[in-house]
Amino acid sequence: MIETVKQIYEEHRSLGWVRIYRLAKSDLIRLYRGAALGWAWALVKPIMTLFVFYFGIRIGLRHGGEVNGMPYFLWQLAGFLPWFYMRRLIPGGAGCIRKYNHLVTKMKFPVSTIPTFLNISELMVHLALLALTLITFACFGCKPDLYLLQIPLYMFLMVISFTSWSLFAGMLGAMSKDFLNLIKSLSTAIFWMSGIIYDVNEIHNKYLRFVLKLNPVTFISSGYRDVFIYKKWIIEDKVGIICYLITLVATILGAIWAYKRLRKEIPDVL
Amino acid sequence: MAINTKDFAEIRKVREENRAQEGERKLVVSFTNVTKEYKLYKTAKARFKGLFSKKVPFKVNRAVDNLSFEVRQGDALALLGHNGAGKSTILKMVTGVTFPTSGEIYVDGTISALLELSAGFDGESSGRDNIYFKCGLLGMEKEEIAALEQEIIDFADIGEYIDQPMRSYSSGMKARLGFAISVNVKPDILIVDEALSVGDKKFRKKCTAKVKEIMANKDVTLLFVTHASETAKAFCERAIVLEKGRKLFEGDIDEAIEFYEGTQ
Numbered sequence: 001m002i003e004t005v006k007q008i009y010e011e012h013r014s015l016g017w018v019r020i021y022r023l024a025k026s027d028l029i030r031l032y033r034g035a036a037l038g039w040a041w042a043l044v045k046p047i048m049t050l051f052v053f054y055f056g057i058r059i060g061l062r063h064g065g066e067v068n069g070m071p072y073f074l075w076q077l078a079g080f081l082p083w084f085y086m087r088r089l090i091p092g093g094a095g096c097i098r099k100y101n102h103l104v105t106k107m108k109f110p111v112s113t114i115p116t117f118l119n120i121s122e123l124m125v126h127l128a129l130l131a132l133t134l135i136t137f138a139c140f141g142c143k144p145d146l147y148l149l150q151i152p153l154y155m156f157l158m159v160i161s162f163t164s165w166s167l168f169a170g171m172l173g174a175m176s177k178d179f180l181n182l183i184k185s186l187s188t189a190i191f192w193m194s195g196i197i198y199d200v201n202e203i204h205n206k207y208l209r210f211v212l213k214l215n216p217v218t219f220i221s222s223g224y225r226d227v228f229i230y231k232k233w234i235i236e237d238k239v240g241i242i243c244y245l246i247t248l249v250a251t252i253l254g255a256i257w258a259y260k261r262l263r264k265e266i267p268d269v270l
Numbered sequence: 271m272a273i274n275t276k277d278f279a280e281i282r283k284v285r286e287e288n289r290a291q292e293g294e295r296k297l298v299v300s301f302t303n304v305t306k307e308y309k310l311y312k313t314a315k316a317r318f319k320g321l322f323s324k325k326v327p328f329k330v331n332r333a334v335d336n337l338s339f340e341v342r343q344g345d346a347l348a349l350l351g352h353n354g355a356g357k358s359t360i361l362k363m364v365t366g367v368t369f370p371t372s373g374e375i376y377v378d379g380t381i382s383a384l385l386e387l388s389a390g391f392d393g394e395s396s397g398r399d400n401i402y403f404k405c406g407l408l409g410m411e412k413e414e415i416a417a418l419e420q421e422i423i424d425f426a427d428i429g430e431y432i433d434q435p436m437r438s439y440s441s442g443m444k445a446r447l448g449f450a451i452s453v454n455v456k457p458d459i460l461i462v463d464e465a466l467s468v469g470d471k472k473f474r475k476k477c478t479a480k481v482k483e484i485m486a487n488k489d490v491t492l493l494f495v496t497h498a499s500e501t502a503k504a505f506c507e508r509a510i511v512l513e514k515g516r517k518l519f520e521g522d523i524d525e526a527i528e529f530y531e532g533t534q
Contacts, residue, residue, distance in 0.1 A: 022399070022403065026392050107367060109407065175318055178314065
């Protein structure tokens with residue numbers, strides 16, 4: 001186990017952050033290349049999602065009024081912001097080794113860095129969306145405050161979680177297309193069984209609440225909302241932190257297990 | 271690669287003389303009881319189940335079977351064998367792309383393999399950026415690469431395209447740039463697959479000349495893979511004959527070729 005951690009560290013060190021950054025950048029360019037709107041798509045898709053849910057919930061179901069003195073739209077935006085990152089990496093992470101199979105099968109390459117640069121690539125989009133979110137909040141008259149300082153922390157936790165996830169799922173996804181498809185179909189479930197659309201704390205059954213809090217999407221999404229809407233500090237939701245940490249440790253262990261178990265087998269399978 | 275055997279006769283002679291003078295040379299590649307098995311499952315589903323349970327049945331294809339050999343610095347070793355003899359698997363293990371099921375592999379020095387020439391390029395970056403990227407993966411520092419940059423560009427001879435994203439390259443251009451990088455990085459170990467073909471006649475000539483130039487350095491180790499014996503004779507002095515992953519014969523090139531031809 002420790003050997004594998006050392007190996008992963010060594011692989012990152014030998015490739016170097018400059019090269020990891022460059023790989024992340026070209027991953028990003030590849031994503032939007034060839035589309036007439038190019039970079040605008042990074043914006044259009046999230047806006048579309050927000051609009052659809054706003055329409056469905058606020059106008060269709062006539063639900064969701066002001067939350068903590070802020071318009072429903074802002075409540076929605078704060079929770080969805082990290083989801084735009086996570087929704088790309090749940091299936092994207094599972095497919096990452098397969099996507100870059102030429103680096104695995106054609107040359108000697110530190111394979112454990114593939115999830116890392118993929119997440120950095122997505123983080124760049126996230127940063128751009130974050131900037132727009134901050135501007136939107138400012139337009140609605142929300143002044144920046146100390147709570148916003150927690151954003152880098154939540155962001156860091158999100159990147160750690162999903163990099164581990166990508167390594168774990170990417171290795172398994174490379175072994176089996178069935179696993180890849182399973183994750184793709186689970187993606188919707190993960191979304192609805194998280195705290196993005198509703199507040200998990202309002203669920204009465206405490207066991208169910210606990211299960212939903214094990215979903216890291218819940219923690220990150222409510223975290224962003226705590227920052228933007230509820231103005232709470234991260235330590236105020238102790239159960240949430242514990243649940244999140246349980247999942248995080250499980251994911252990291254899973255990632256290390258998968259890398260140790262499959263690294264040598266992957267080039268023969270892909 | 272089209273190789274004119276006469277070109278290399280002289281170099282081989284010089285290298286042999288050099289070797290005779292020296293005593294013990296550094297070990298650069300060694301295989302100790304290396305076995306490589308591929309697990310063949312009936313379906314992809316069975317393979318996935320096999321990750322978690324040992325009960326799932328699978329067949330084993332032994333591509334390399336208990337192979338041991340040593341290569342010392344300055345050696346030129348030919349791997350002779352028909353299709354399916356395990357040559358490519360051996361090379362993949364030497365380059366570190368794939369890993370043995372059991373046994374030890376030791377490799378010391380930078381390897382340049384003229385195998386998958388257009389592999390590992392990033393289509394979105396320019397050819398120039400890719401030079402830095404690929405050389406970096408070979409473990410070179412930025413300054414070292416900068417010193418080689420022009421040489422590589424001149425050799426690849428792709429003109430203005432060097433600053434264009436590589437996705438706009440033709441497959442020939444990619445292979446040429448790949449070859450240019452592989453041969454200009456001053457490898458300690460050069461791996462050449464005879465089946466390789468790059469570019470037109472003019473470029474092939476240039477390639478042969480370059481391989482010759484590298485070979486002239488007596489410290490460079492060569493691994494040459496082929497299923498035809500004549501070219502192996504041109505610049506290898508030792509050969510291993512392989513069949514179904516097993517070593518049938520190891521020794522002097524002339525004897526090895528005689529043996530190999532007997533197996534045909």
